[in-house]
Amino acid sequence: MFAIILNISAVLIVLSSLIGLYRVVKGPSNPDRVITLDMIGVNLISLVAVITLILNTTAFLEVILLLSILSFIGTVSFSKFITKGVVIERKRD
Template sequence: MDTVILISQVLMSLALILAFVRVVRGPSLPDRVVALELFASIVVGLVGVYAIKVDVSSFLDAAIVIALMGFLAAIGFARFLERGGPRDD
């Protein structure tokens, strides 16, 4: 069981690094927004795996809050992009 958890954490950490690279180097703003949503989802997965590892269910509450914050941020960015994005007024 510990081996599976370790492998999961390593793979999700690698995915987190790759998502961060996409956030920094994304060719466009929508790509960066999608990468931020992916970043939040991966963090939720990492917190969930950690909650399983230490057998503390209150970490799952934190994972739910992180997922909700990521979802609301994606909705906010989508609305921002829909209204025309950044302006030079």
């Protein structure tokens, strides 16, 4: 029973990532694309967690930390690019 629920949730996470991919390609404005890329990152993290439960191993726990750090830095840099126009400033006044 628990294995069936895990498989269904993995399929649903993949489907929601595909719908998000449509929004990344089609999205009318840039903030839509940034929010959807962040959502795809969270979906990847939860997919790795579900696969960890299915395979009953602890080998992928570093992947979760790594993906969350990279997704955080990506979202922060995209937001700064949208609001300020530059990513890394030479001198902040």
